[in-house]
Amino acid sequence: MGEIKLLDCTLRDGGYVNDWKFGHNNLVSVFERMVDANIDIIEIGFLDDRRPFDINRSIMPDTDSVEKIYGGLDRKQAMVVGMIDYGTCKLENIKPCSESFLDGIRVIFKKHLRKDALAYCAEIKKLGYKVFAQLVSVTTYEDDEMMDLIRLANEVKPYAVSMVDTYGLMHQENLKHYFDLLNEHLAPEIGIGYHGHNNFQMGYANCIEMASQKTDREMLVDGSIYGMGKSAGNAPIELVAMHLNDCFGKDYHISQILEAIDANIMDFYKPATWGYNMFFFIAALNNCHPNYVSDLMNKRTLSVKAINQILGKLEGDKKLLYDKNYLENLYLEYQNVDVDDTADMAELTKAFAGRNVLLLGPGMNVEKQKARIESYVKENDPIIVSINFVSELFKPDYIFLSNAKRYVQLATELLQKGDEFKVIATSNVTKTSGKFDYTLKYATLLDEDAEIIDNSFIMLLKVMIRLGVKKVALGGFDGYMGDRRKNYVNPNMEYKFSKKQAESLNEYVCTVLKTLSDELEMEFITDSLYAE
Structure with missing residues (x-):
């Protein structure tokens, strides 16, 4: 049987939701996540010479623009492709493949x-x-039109011909009919693909x-992150990947x-x-009661990977018979064995010994x-931790x-400036690939009695104490303003807090300090409001 390959089209098809403005950090992060997920083919956006270059958008006027956004990223095993809606990108805007970040181009018509x-x-x-x-x-093709398409394709011999169910009208019998025509008459070296939409909620079923x-x-089977x-x-790629893992040994x-x-995606979903x-989906993936998922999500302390790992520990009838105390025990057990940070703490203790330390928060006063x-920096030559x-x-x-x-x-700054500083991460943060310079045990830094038990400022102060630091200077820890007033230098970091919530958080931090x-x-x- 021929090989089945999975193609992710999030950065292209998903762009219809947000006018392709994912933001450069999200573009980089999604690409890296898909590479590390072992996705076979990653579609990074549209080539459309009617649109100006924008580093934050996955719709680009030429192949040079692809390099500007994704160049330098490690594709590992993945094939990288872009898409052209026929008539929207002149050939002169497409450099030879040997000079391009792209391996392939999908032409839709x-x-x-x-x-x-x-x-x-x-x-x-x-x-x-x-x-x-x-x-x-594809559902608009009559059989004689499809046979003419096949004749043309056999002359060109593309890598693949894909059935695109643009309006989500296909059911299995339609798909089987078109597949049989293509499979019987296309040259054997040409692959066959399917790209589904969920108007009838058939995308995933048709992928199967x-x-x-x-x-x-x-x-080839297409999917996008979270559909x-x-x-x-579209067909959600996480569902298709799960099926291919379970049934085809992927x-x-x-x-x-x-x-x-x-x-990356939820901010656009809302x-x-x-x-x-x-x-x-997570509940179904783990065959468990959905309350387990919502309880772990509401803690605000866990990555999705960690939640999956905890749910994987559910046993027997407990999976579907919700038991809050049972879940709490699994949660605490997971936190306590999360990571051994002894060696990293020892190395950091040595590095910070006898040095002045400046901690920088992202507040407007920076x-x-x-x-x-x-x-302060000029007079004290401190170690700076942001x-x-x-x-x-x-x-x-x-x-x-x-x-x-x-x-x-x-993501982008860490990629571009990673050799300028070291990264100290808590164990709840999942790196896209490789390891952080230092990883510290998340559970030891939490305040279980607080409304937000993982306040980054408090966690870092606890790290300083564990390192034996006796004094720190603090800049940019302004305190929360609430009522949509700006708290951060970078507006992308803003949280939505009411005035009452902001006052409560400030009071909590002051108490802990x-x-x-x-x-x-x-x-x-x-x-700082914390110093008043």
């Missing part, structure tokens, strides 16, 4: 344009690319049907896809909802009162990461 579009595909193939012929609204077809040729896509969305890493849902619900910080952000004004020696979403926001003051002397060098 309506049936009345098939002759000209296949001729265009032939020219792209001459440039060295794997070219894919994408049949828009596609995968079950008996053929010696290569088959992100135009209107009803090794797609579902946790990486779920991390991408949580960290204002423009599509498709199904992540919580119920900019407004930068002269105070500059003066929390969940990279300061543009003061070069940090270390970045403290305790929040998975913040990690995504820093008093408690910690017996072990650690703290000097605020910029204004």
Whole structure:
């Protein structure tokens, strides 16, 4: 039987939801997550010369723009492709494959344009690319039209011909009919693909049907993260990957896809909802009561990977018979064996010994009162540790990461500036690949009695105490303002707190600071609500 390959089209088809404005950090992070999930083919966006270059968007005027956004990223085993809607990108905007980040180009076209579009595909193939012929609204093809398409394709010999169910109208019998025509008459070296939409909630079911077809040729199945896509969305790639793992011996890493849902995609889902619900998918994936999932999500202390690992420990009848106390015991057990940070703590203790230390928060006063910080740095030559952000004004020696979403926001800077500083991460933050410089046990830094038990500021102060630091200077820890007032230098870091919530959080931090003051002397060098 021919090989089945899984293609992720999130950054292309998902762009219909947000006008392709994912933000550069999300573009990088999604790409890296899909690479580490072992996805076979990653589609990174549209090539459309009507659109100007924007590093934050996955719709690009030429192949040079692809390099500007994704260049330098490690594709590992993945094939990287882009898409052209026939007629929207001139050939002169496409450099030869040998000079491009792309391995292949998918050309999508309506049936009345098939002759000209296949001729265009032939020219792209001459440039060295794997070219894919994408049949828009395949359900509109009459059999004689499909046979003509097959004749044209056999002349060009694209890498694959894909059935695109643009309006989500296909059921299994439709798919089987078109598949049989293509499979019987296409040249044997041409693969067959399927791209589904969920208007009838058939995307996933049709992917299963596609995968079950008996053929010696290569088959491609499309999906997008969380089903992100135009209107009803696409077949969710996490579901398709799960099926291919279970039934075809594949090794797609579902946790990486779920991390991408949580960290990269959910912010787009909330204002423009599509498709199904992540919580119920995780519950179904683990065959458990959905209350277990919501309880762990509501803790705000766990990555999606960690939640999956905890749910994987549920046993027997307990999976579907909800037991809150049982879950709490599993949660505490997981936290207590999360990571051994003895060696990393010892190395950091040595590095910080006898040094002045400046902790930088992301508050507005880092900019407004930068002269105070500059003066302190000049006089004290401190080790600088910034929390969940990279300061543009003061070069940090270390970045403290305790929040998975913040990690995504820093993806590009960590990639580009990673040799300028070390990263100290808590064990709840999942790196896309490899390891952080230092990983500290998350559970030892939590405050179980607090409303937000993993306040990054408090966690870092506890780290300083564990390292034997006796005094720290503090800049940019302004306190929470609430009522949508700006708290952060970077607006992408803003949380939505009411005035009452902000006051409660400030009161909590002030209380903890008093408690910690017996072990650690703290000097605020910029204004702070915590110091009032």
